[in-house]
Amino acid sequence: MLKTDVVVIGAGAVGCAIAHELSKYKIDVLVVDMNEDVGGDASKSNSAIIHTGYDAAPGTLESQLVVAANSMYDELTQSLDVPFKRIGAILPAITQEQFDRLPEIKEKAFRNHVYDVEFKTGAELLEMEPNLNPEVKGGLYIPRESIIDPFIFVQALAENANTNGVEFMLGARVKDIKTENGKIKSVVTSCGEIETRYVINSAGLYCDEIAEMVGKAEYKVVARKGQFYILDKNTSCKVEHIVLPIPTKVTKGKLMCPTMHGNMLVGPTAEDQESKVDKSTTSAGLDSIAADVKNLVPNVNIRDTITQYSGLRPNRNPEGLHFDMYEDLEGYINLSGVRSTGLTLSVAMGKYVVQQMMYHGEELELKDNFISERKGIIKFSEQTPEVQDKLIKENPLYGNVICRCETITEAEIVDAINRPLGAKSVDAVKRRVRAGMGRCQGGFCGPKVIEILARETGRSTTDINKNNPGSYMVTGTTR
Amino acid sequence: MKKEIICTVCPRGCHIQVEGDGKNVQKIEGYACKRGLEYGTAEYSHPVRILTTTVKIDGAEGDLLPVRSAQPIPKEKLFECMEVIRNTVVKLPIKRYDVAVSDICGTGIDIVATKTVG
């Protein structure tokens, strides 16, 4: 039987951040995920924003963690080579009613210890963001709201954890958790049983099902669907900040912001649903995005969309972010209610979990050989001509451009496949190097990526999946 | 036996009505020109099509040779011809209009390469 100290269930942002934090210490960690790739579910289909926590419920764990996490990103993204930008958010009030609510929002930000929120006049906001609704009466500027590449962020945490000794068991479904004398004993997965002292449940959408396995089903996960549009980099109407609506009770509302790669992101909806797998977009949902965002940015050109997607936020009933350890179940840590702020708070949660483990008697000792630096995949398109020339001469695969929309070379794709926790599927390649993420959505590079994946992993093209098993790309040969 | 044939000679797309015994035309109307009359008659009694597809190349996995029938072949024989072509392998080098399959399915028509490879 496999043996470890800690099993982390779920390789999303939170699971990988915990594993990454634990990898600094002398303790064995194994991350289990039912998907074939790290990156989780909600972690790969969200608005890719690193929040400040200005609008959290003051005094809650969520508020503490989000507010604490925001400041960690400058250094972390630097050492892990993750695209991250502090572009700031603006919250424009279009109606008088919205304008009257601004002091209350600012006051709440203060109670969350987010002190750098500023009032701006309508004219000032239009100066900052000329495409805003010209009727804007004024608003708030939240300078530290930031954007990140959410895929690379989670990959980087996982890769670096892996480099520092954390094992990953991907494509493994947790079937049972065995306990003995009020202690965690082992985790039974579809790929075998693992003996362990700790189980950290960071299974997101499925955390209630995991909790049920140890008899701690005190809550239910309610999937809240969020649909998004991505617009072309060349769209006629762009914004430079995260443009947020004045929030309502149900949701923070539909926003418009740039992505790390210069596209525009517009959304999300907030629709509660029973299913944890239904990630379909709907015309009603998509139409509502266009209608709502036009109030903020009237000239937004939805017709320039290059893709639409939806993600499921693992909301909790009863609501709120929860961290639970139990006196009658030693070694079990339960995280639930990790929702839209999950991406942001993940790194703080990693530290919080470690601290709680220590507080509860685990003696954790720092490794002396921890490697804090991770180098990402070299982006050919962002290099100077001199460096590009050098790269091609060192490795001719850099001379072969596979994805024309994003200018991604064969060398980058091969690196994505062959590095630690490398890509096994077409979407996994896309999330690492952006091949297929541009305006033609893989029409040009898709056929080539299938062939490169087959070649590099020694599989037949019929065994290449879009993402998970069953999502086969092709059915055979013609001859 | 009556049949309506959409003329494909020009973009005008006349709907030609043909009556006959299935082979010989007794009555034909709805065409607008001489070429339409010819097309309608031929399409009624003996419809033919150019078949285009690909053939496997020996020793070149994943590379295919595009081929065509040198002349149109009877429409009802398309799938039978495909079966033969599916099991054909050609050797390189091959030049445009070299024969890949001769006299396919007894039609007297050759399947030829449309491209030079090797």
Add this chain to the structure above:
Amino acid sequence: MYCIKCDVAIIGGGPAGLAAATSAKEEGADKVLIIERDNALGGILQQCIHPGFGLTRFNEELTGPEYYGRFTDKIAELGVEVMLNSMVLEVNDKRKEVICTNSEYGLTCVQAGSIVLAMGCRERTRANIVVPGTRPAGLYTAGAAQRLVNRQNIMVGKKVVILGSGDIGMIMARRMTLEGAKVVMVVELMSYLAGLTRNRVQCLDDFGIPLKLAHTITRIEGNERVTGVYVAPVDENKKPILEKEELVECDTVLFSVGLIPENELTSKAGIEINRVTNGPLVNQYMQTSSPAVFACGNVVHVNDLVDNVSSESEQAGKYAARFAMNKLPDAKKEIKCTVGRNVRYVCPQKLLISDEAEKISIYFRVLEPELNVTLAARCGDTVIAQKKEFRVNPGEMNHIVIDSSKLTGDEVTVEVVKED
């Protein structure tokens, strides 16, 4: 960085680039270089193995490979140079330089007397037209599927629904059927066929494939591989009638929903783009707003016949060569070519008037199908060219030839006149 000098640099070795190269060489350009990203010349015609090409140009029915084969034979004979496996990253029109990657030479700078853009077009996707639903495997643009099936020996699926009755969609319906797949239906949003009648007869009717006009796919089902699509009729405003939605089972959906000129390099170089064609604005020499840069083929506007691409591209190659040799006619005046009744766009959009008398071909598309019309070009109230047409259709390119000596004023307007 590796540097190459040439008179005319042509970006793209598809039908447009090949025709431009032959005419540039024939016009007297000494060194003509084609830069091609693929490992062979021919562009999209390499995967268009079906017949139907060359009817107007060669007066015979050729397949794609045969059609481009005639051009590749000719460029070999003329001594046109070719750089394969080379992706152009940048066009610097001021310095008349093209920067491209090449595995053998590294980053390469091509310095040219003139540049011809012949990058062709790309396909619109499911996401461009916003078909809701899941995002499973098994959704392909028709062209991507065509490449896999015809060039890469890969079969994409077994039970297929095709959205769009354009020629590529119908041709793929036949192709998939011949390769053993079941094509369940072809769904078309408009109430009329988008492609040629001939393809409907030979690609759909021949195999009993149903064509659903005035229908659309309303959503896609399946989490891993596509399991089906919902199909519904549309009303007169092209809005789906959801009460009549029906599930159609399939494991593959092919999208043949239009083509868009590929002008990333053009826009990056600051060359003026027409919002209707999505291609660069050009004059009758196929010269763009940047004097040393010419453009032709589907990068300028999407054509339905490769024969038209070839003739338009020969024009571009010819004048690009003359520009490189400093022999472009002296323009006395520039006039606008504009759209009149039932005309969506015209190409070229500008005309240069010189002492050289020319026959100028103006290509255009109509907005709506019409029968019994006259195509006319007029300057003010004077009709300078006209021809009768039995039928016009948005899917078929029209063209009219005008005599440059008859042009007066600042503008020539192309229109479709309805006869009573």
